[in-house]
Amino acid sequence: MARPAGSSKLLRAMNESAALAHLIDPGRLTRADLRRLTALSTPTISEVLRRLTDAGLVGVVAHQPRRRPGPNAEIYAANPDAAYAAAVSIRDVGSGDGPSVSAALCDLAGETRARFECDVDFRNTDPGTALAGVLKRLQGDQERLRYVQLGISGSYDRRTETIGHTEVPGFQKPGLLPELIKELGVPIGVDNDVNLAAIAERRHGVARNSDGFALLWLGDEGLGLAIDIGGTLLRGARGGAGEIGYMPLVAADGRRDLQDLVGGPAVLALGHEHGISGRTPGEVVSNAGGAFFTELADRVAVGLAAVIAVLDPSLVVLAGQVAQAGGRPLRDAVDQAMLRAAPLESAIEVTSIDDDAVLLGALDAGLGTVREALISDIRDS
Structure with a gap:
């Protein structure tokens, strides 16, 4: 039977993409390692490495001494300069608080x-101009820049290419993303900032071995929820999944939402009621304890009970500036508050990431996209 036209080219591209994937992660492999991982023949591996090397995607980085006579085995790895990914996290509107x-x-x-x-005055700066300035600071020569991952407090509707639920001026404009891509040429x-924090949590934090988890973001400004199902984030039909701050509540003094109960301003007010000083909600929580934690945890349990009742995650991660400031004492208080609130069982932990989780997650997401694009390019070549 005749081989279908183009099948040899497709097979070659599949072999090359498989080898490149292994050289990117875990990397530093010999030909023998690649044969074992890909089950390809020695001649095929040699040809794959030649083509990837000629394309500038991989190279020899060391030699492994042989126990028997003969040349040392070459150790290959992906060329780190073959492509770059950038991450930009827009945290607020430059209020002067950071x-x-x-x-x-x-x-x-x-x-x-x-x-x-850096600080950017988005009220008086066009988003394209602002991002161009940020990228220029990151890398003067942008030839190797293959992708930019933007994280923002808000939702992104992929169908209309519109950012919603954000207070950052200029970013609510319909069709903003295509304009930025055209203007910046990359x-x-x-993605939502809390979704990106969840990506970092799965890769670097307490959720590494979890089959799925919910991340509740208790930030200095707002609230957010990320829902990880087996490594896939639930974003919703319009990108609005996890906007838990809008969850309505009915109180004696009128209709409120969860943001009014445990958002940054509410945490500050609660701290002042308890005589606790602090310029930001995180600072208040750092200086707090006892009755303050009990009351704050009861408020958190209001929203968390709804999340657990609907999703039944095996793990809930508390993240954001307030959660990090509260640490283990806040986690224990929330655990006890959940026992009082409802007969629901989910493990509760505080994030173990002490860096900027949103930025780390954006880097992880951007790098993953770049790697997939390189492999796709090989398949299409």
């Missing part, structure tokens, strides 16, 4: 090449 933007650049191997924080992805 940097409004954090950004980082990493190479194909995942090594961070640049990182900084692919850009947008």
Whole structure:
């Protein structure tokens, strides 16, 4: 039977993409290692490595001494300079309480090449101009930049390419993303900041071995929820899954939502009621304890009970500035509050990430997209 036209080209591309995937993660492999991992023949592995090397995607990084006579085995790895990914986290509107933007650049191997924080006045700065300035600071020569992952407090509707539920001026404009891509000349992805924090939590934090988890973000400004189902994030039909701050509540003094109960301003007010000082909600929680934690935990349990009742996650991760400031004492208080609130069982932990989780998650997401694009390029070549 005749072989279908193009089948040899497709097979070659599949072999190359498989080898590249292994050289990116875990990397530093000999030909023998690649044969074992891919089940390809020695001649095929040699040809694959030649083509990947000629394309500048991999190279010899060391030699492994042989026990028997003969040349030392070459150790290959992906070329870290073959492609870069950038992450930009927009945290607020530059109110003066801290940097409004954090950004980082990493190479194909995942090594961070640049990182900084800065203030941007988005009220008077066009989003395209602001992002162009950030990318220029990250990398003057953008030829290797393959993808930018943008994290923002809000939702992103992929169908209409519109950012919603955000207070950052200029970013609510319909069709903003295509305009940014055209202006900056590089692919850009947008995701909710709490979703990106969940990506970091799965890769670096307490959720590494979890089959699925919910991440409740208790931030200095707002609330958020990320829902991880077996490593896949639930974003909803319009990207609005997890906007838990809008969950309505009925109180004696009128209709409120969860943001009014445990959002940053509410935590500050609760701290003042208990005589606890602090300029930010995180600072208040750092200085607190006892009755304050009990009352705050009871408020958190109101929202958390609804999450657990609907999703029944095996793990709930408390993250954000307030959760990090509260640490284990806040986690224990929330655990006890949940026992009082409802007969629901989910393990509760505080994030173990002490870095900027949103930025780390954006780097992970951006790098994953770059790697997939390189492998796709090989398959299509």
